[in-house]
Amino acid sequence: xxxxxxxxxxxxxxxxxxxxxxxxxxxxxxxxxxxxxxxxxxxxxxxxxxxxxxxxxxxxxxxxxxxxxxxxxxxxxxxxxxxxxxxxxxxxxxxxxxxxxxxxxxxxxxxxxxxxxxxxxxxxxxxxxxxxxxxxxxxxxxxxxxxxxxxxxxxxxxxxxxxxxxxxxxxxxxxxxxxxxxxxxxxxxxxxxxxxxxxxxxxxxxxxxxxxxxxxxxxxxxxxxxxxxxxxxxxxxxxxxxxxxxxxxxxxxxxxxxxxxxxxxxxxxxxxxxxxxxxxxxxxxxxxxxxxxxxxxxxxxxxxxxxxxxxxxxxxxxxxxxxxxxxxxxxxxxxxx
Numbered sequence: 055x056x057x058x059x060x061x062x063x064x065x066x067x068x069x070x071x072x073x074x075x076x077x078x079x080x081x082x083x084x085x086x087x088x089x090x091x092x093x094x095x096x097x098x099x100x101x102x103x104x105x106x107x108x109x110x111x112x113x114x115x116x117x118x119x120x121x122x123x124x125x126x127x128x129x130x131x132x133x134x135x136x137x138x139x140x141x142x143x144x145x146x147x148x149x150x151x152x153x154x155x156x157x158x159x160x161x162x163x164x165x166x167x168x169x170x171x172x173x174x175x176x177x178x179x180x181x182x183x184x185x186x187x188x189x190x191x192x193x194x195x196x197x198x199x200x201x202x203x204x205x206x207x208x209x210x211x212x213x214x215x216x217x218x219x220x221x222x223x224x225x226x227x228x229x230x231x232x233x234x235x236x237x238x239x240x241x242x243x244x245x246x247x248x249x250x251x252x253x254x255x256x257x258x259x260x261x262x263x264x265x266x267x268x269x270x271x272x273x274x275x276x277x278x279x280x281x282x283x284x285x286x287x288x289x290x291x292x293x294x295x296x297x298x299x300x301x302x303x304x305x306x307x308x309x310x311x312x313x314x315x316x317x318x319x320x321x322x323x324x325x326x327x328x329x330x331x332x333x334x335x336x337x338x339x340x341x342x343x344x345x346x347x348x349x350x351x352x353x354x355x356x357x358x359x360x361x362x363x364x365x366x367x368x369x370x371x372x373x374x375x376x377x378x379x380x381x382x383x384x385x386x387x388x389x390x391x
Contacts, residue, residue, distance in 0.1 A: 084154040088143050109136050111351035112344050119335035127205050128262040135166035141341040155180040157337045170198040176266055178333050181278035183271060190330040191270040197263060205261040209325045212248040213267035248323055268329025
């Protein structure tokens with residue numbers, strides 16, 4: 055029985071290694087694809103700049119993964135003042151050796167009634183935590199709202215403020231502080247206020263612009279680098295046939311982390327929980343398929359114009375028929391004998 059269990063465990067470990075190989079292959083594909091397509095995207099960007107309302111029309115036909123987060127008030131801003139969208143993989147630009155899954159999404163705006171910013175850029179870093187999780191993390195991006203025009207009703211400003219406080223505390227303590235492991239009883243007044251607003255307005259349910267407040271897991275670049283190196287070391291030891299079983303002390307630490315995770319809500323102070331998914335929707339769908347969505351918008355507009363013309367013609371025909379009936383002479387009355 056023990057041999058069977060050992061064999062199954064070895065199979066699981068082998069499958070984990072295969073998954074890692076898939077991940078490495080995926081990263082290399084992204085890296086090569088980016089190098090090949092970037093010049094083409096730059097050429098496209100120059101051409102679409104000459105087309106009025108190109109990006110607003112793209113957003114009007116955005117896929118459900120994006121459209122579900124755009125509220126009527128957001129749509130009014132995007133349709134009236136959005137001038138450009140661009141996506142870059144900033145960690146591998148100019149020969150960089152970073153993770154190709156890290157992305158930056160830049161949105162440019164003309165003068166509008168809601169905020170002063172002409173450019174809003176949100177960066178997402180792909181990082182690994184010491185507990186084995188991985189994914190996109192970000193930092194809140196402030197927006198300079200005009201008086202009385204904050205579409206997030208203060209949520210974004212508070213998220214930025216809490217993040218800045220967390221960053222100062224982490225710098226003072228010399229280590230990264232994960233906000234998701236902070237218990238409610240230890241929250242600051244600003245954290246409590248943020249949570250109250252989240253409860254009042256819902257998670258990401260207030261405005262698309264709450265997306266700029268997304269954080270994800272608080273994984274520092276240093277923690278991610280250490281986690282990657284440790285994973286490489288474990289893999290090398292496995293290849294060499296060395297034992298890589300965790301020490302009892304490490305297992306105890308993992309148990310404590312699991313207990314903390316069970317006690318705390320990982321989304322407690324997150325104003326846009328699906329922020330990473332929305333970023334991927336932009337980078338993997340909206341950005342590469344922009345021409346498709348623009349064409350669909352034109353087709354919808356053409357169909358609307360055609361329907362309007364047909365309705366107009368039908369109304370005119372109806373009016374003409376009424377005029378013809380009015381012009382006809384009334385029937386002669388029968389003369390009584």
